[in-house]
Amino acid sequence: MNVKKISGIAAGVALAFGMMAPASAVTLTAGDLKITFNAFDAGTVNYGNSASVKCTSVVACDNVAGINKAPNSFGSEDTWGIFSVQSISKVSDGSAIYTAGQGGKFLTGMFGGIMDTAVEVAGSLSPTTTTFGTGGWLNMYETTTNYDSSFGPSGRLGEKGYNGITNVGGTLALEAVFGAGVSGGNTEYTYNSTFNNSTIGGNGLGYLDVLSGSLYDLFNTNSQIDPNGNARDLFLKTTFSQTGASAAAGWTVDASGDVLGEVGEVPEPGSVALLGLGLAGLATLRRRRRA
Numbered sequence: 001m002n003v004k005k006i007s008g009i010a011a012g013v014a015l016a017f018g019m020m021a022p023a024s025a026v027t028l029t030a031g032d033l034k035i036t037f038n039a040f041d042a043g044t045v046n047y048g049n050s051a052s053v054k055c056t057s058v059v060a061c062d063n064v065a066g067i068n069k070a071p072n073s074f075g076s077e078d079t080w081g082i083f084s085v086q087s088i089s090k091v092s093d094g095s096a097i098y099t100a101g102q103g104g105k106f107l108t109g110m111f112g113g114i115m116d117t118a119v120e121v122a123g124s125l126s127p128t129t130t131t132f133g134t135g136g137w138l139n140m141y142e143t144t145t146n147y148d149s150s151f152g153p154s155g156r157l158g159e160k161g162y163n164g165i166t167n168v169g170g171t172l173a174l175e176a177v178f179g180a181g182v183s184g185g186n187t188e189y190t191y192n193s194t195f196n197n198s199t200i201g202g203n204g205l206g207y208l209d210v211l212s213g214s215l216y217d218l219f220n221t222n223s224q225i226d227p228n229g230n231a232r233d234l235f236l237k238t239t240f241s242q243t244g245a246s247a248a249a250g251w252t253v254d255a256s257g258d259v260l261g262e263v264g265e266v267p268e269p270g271s272v273a274l275l276g277l278g279l280a281g282l283a284t285l286r287r288r289r290r291a
Ligand SMILES: [Ca+2]
Pocket: 044, 058, 061, 062, 075, 076, 077, 078, 115, 116
């Protein structure tokens, strides 16, 4: 019986496509902003059920006997996937700034490039796998259509492309990379996930730095301090599991989660007005207020 893993960022669901919503969740925190999204994740699994350290380098992890390499992965990559932002809200009062489809706009994207660099299996009755990764990127696009996860891993178009996300004429909203330092005392790792070998349910976390995109100013907050003291822009937290929808499409798992990032000043005049502005308006508003 194959042990499945997910070091995924998320798994989501496109309700518009008639799929069941995932039980898991992904959040990105950026100061007072929280991005909640759904995602589907392709991940390398099956490091075995015997309790031990399995590997402590990218090459050694690639060569662990019996693993199931993430489908359609590039190079030593072990985690990649797609996501759709469900909402952006303010942490301070829970008010909504954006919800999927608002103003005819969707925020979808891809993440990938996370390479398992240290993997350990613990326990015997119910083994769990913990992975520490290096590398990793996340690109978010503003489009006029939601993603379609039913393409599965085969919907990937090159390393940083996906059918229905990057080939539909959208604009780059956010380009980000995972920053090293997610694990206290270990300065090199960018992503950490733990999952139960039999249920493939688990969670992961990482910190990201934004590089560019139309929402760069909004999320370049340097507000999320990782366990090694680095000031990152976004904190990613995900829980994941496998659902019928993800399995049917060939994904390893689906997840949802939040991304958090501090925003120096909360956009005003508040959620109601912003709902009408849409995201482009939101970014414009921020630039104006900064000026
Ligand atoms: Ca690998």
